[in-house]
Amino acid sequence: MNKRVLAVIMGVAAVALIALNVFLMFTLFSPKASDAVVPATTANNVETKANEPEAPKYPYIAGLDIPVLMYHEVNDQGITDDANNIPVENFEKHLQYFRDNGYTTITMKQLDEYLNNKVGIPEKSVVLTFDDGLYSMKTLVLPLLKKYDMRALTFVIGEYADERKPGHLNPEEVQELKESGYVEVASHSYGLHKAGSDGQGLITTLDRDGIIEDMKHMQDMLGTEYFCYPFGHYNDEAESAIKEAGYHLAFTVEHGIVNESMDYFALPRMRVSSSMEIPPVD
Numbered sequence: 001m002n003k004r005v006l007a008v009i010m011g012v013a014a015v016a017l018i019a020l021n022v023f024l025m026f027t028l029f030s031p032k033a034s035d036a037v038v039p040a041t042t043a044n045n046v047e048t049k050a051n052e053p054e055a056p057k058y059p060y061i062a063g064l065d066i067p068v069l070m071y072h073e074v075n076d077q078g079i080t081d082d083a084n085n086i087p088v089e090n091f092e093k094h095l096q097y098f099r100d101n102g103y104t105t106i107t108m109k110q111l112d113e114y115l116n117n118k119v120g121i122p123e124k125s126v127v128l129t130f131d132d133g134l135y136s137m138k139t140l141v142l143p144l145l146k147k148y149d150m151r152a153l154t155f156v157i158g159e160y161a162d163e164r165k166p167g168h169l170n171p172e173e174v175q176e177l178k179e180s181g182y183v184e185v186a187s188h189s190y191g192l193h194k195a196g197s198d199g200q201g202l203i204t205t206l207d208r209d210g211i212i213e214d215m216k217h218m219q220d221m222l223g224t225e226y227f228c229y230p231f232g233h234y235n236d237e238a239e240s241a242i243k244e245a246g247y248h249l250a251f252t253v254e255h256g257i258v259n260e261s262m263d264y265f266a267l268p269r270m271r272v273s274s275s276m277e278i279p280p281v282d
């Protein structure tokens, strides 16, 4: 064997050794490095999913105007003679309007946090409320909320749900909507959606203890901190009783856009009429 051939063999052997080293480096260390990365990424993903219902954080901006819209019934029969009963096509146009004009349908919880704790919300926020806990929440409203990834709230009348009154959500359906993550449920009273002795909403003539008892009943039933006065009727005594019962916000049917400077136990709303193709946000 001459020296030249020996040198070539030695050279090949050296290259092979280096190659083996490189191979070992990759097989021994690289997987460890990627092992360390992969589970962390997975953990982050899991965490993000678990926190999905929580809204992203926004800077706090003082003095925002937040329209709280007041819907009632939604139907698939077109315009009827009930101005509160909106065709589902018009409701969908409202959701498209919010999407196309940069509005975020925030939850009542977010509005509460903004007003009471100065937690930021999107600059163009709107809250969708539906009075009376009607069955159309489940059949017509929820599918569209899912389609556009938007949120709404319904003010449930507790005794109507328990009585399984036709046209209204029963307790199982209320729970189903709540668990969907798209619909919050709040109180329209348990048993005060009726007239009192003076023809006004019962809450205005009921004694303080009676009001507090009704409010607490709904807290137990729904776990809510939000209330809407039946027929929009209220007085100072009702306001303070609701506050004492532990509620955070209460709504009337008076016309106006919510702002931090207002009485949080008599907040106005924007009434939606059946023929509106553009939502009343200003």
Ligand SMILES: [Zn+2]
Pocket: 131, 132, 188, 193, 230, 231
């Ligand atoms: Zn009502």
